[in-house]
Amino acid sequence: MGSVGSGAESEPAALDTRLAGRLAELRTERRWSLEDLAGRTGASRSTLSRLERVELSPTAVLLGRLCAAYGLTMSQLLAEVESEPPLVVRAGRQEVWRDESVGFTRRSVSPPHPGLRGELVEGVLGPGGDIAYDGPPVAGLEQHIWVLEGVLEVTEGGRVHELASGDCLRFRLWGRSRFRCLGLEPVRYALLIVLP
Missing domain, CATH: 2.60.120.10 (Jelly Rolls)
Structure with missing residues (x-):
């Protein structure tokens, strides 16, 4: 299972929650059902549902498929769930x-x-x-x-x-x-x- 966190490991649960929320928003924005998204990614409907409810974190492969379905790079998606990135990234x-x-x-x-x-x-x-x-x-x-x-x-x-x-x-x-x-x-x- 994948997990997101800062280098300091200060808020991995919060980032996982924001990632799940953003994935649900992306699906809703496109007016796709879980069934539609399952067809586009090859993931099961139940896996996608559990992901959006923060019951599991995506694997690299699943996250890659979701990013492809939404036309985003993995970094773009992860950047959307973090706060505005500073000019200097410590x-x-x-x-x-x-x-x-x-x-x-x-x-x-x-x-x-x-x-x-x-x-x-x-x-x-x-x-x-x-x-x-x-x-x-x-x-x-x-x-x-x-x-x-x-x-x-x-x-x-x-x-x-x-x-x-x-x-x-x-x-x-x-x-x-x-x-x-x-x-x-x-x-x-x-x-x-x-x-x-």
Whole structure:
């Protein structure tokens, strides 16, 4: 299950509640029933209902599917549930989201901000961690992945790339993608996302 929190872990429950509320608002704004959203995401109606009632946190894959259905990046969605981001994002205030089911931690180092097209994310994927996304939330999303520690396998556009510490992969994402930790140690990487 995923969970959201600040680097200081001061309010994860409040952030989970705001995330659930925003997801319910997005569905209501589009006048979609839970059944409609289930059809668009492949998630069950009961899972979506429990998510909106804060009875569970989404996994990285489910959150990716929800973001794709709403046409948002994951960082955009998470930024919508936090307070207005400051110009300087102090390390202790950077939002952290976890998906314990795959050993994934995502830190929003430089969250989306009005007037800016880019954002910076730190990802840590544990040994054996494997995350597959059905597609980008926004077609043509530009991504730059810089591996800081460990070995990461990234699949995009049907191509498989093995990246070691110091390597950088850059591309525009149009379809499915997959991130896998290949080593016996966690892989840590920086992800720069630029909206088209």
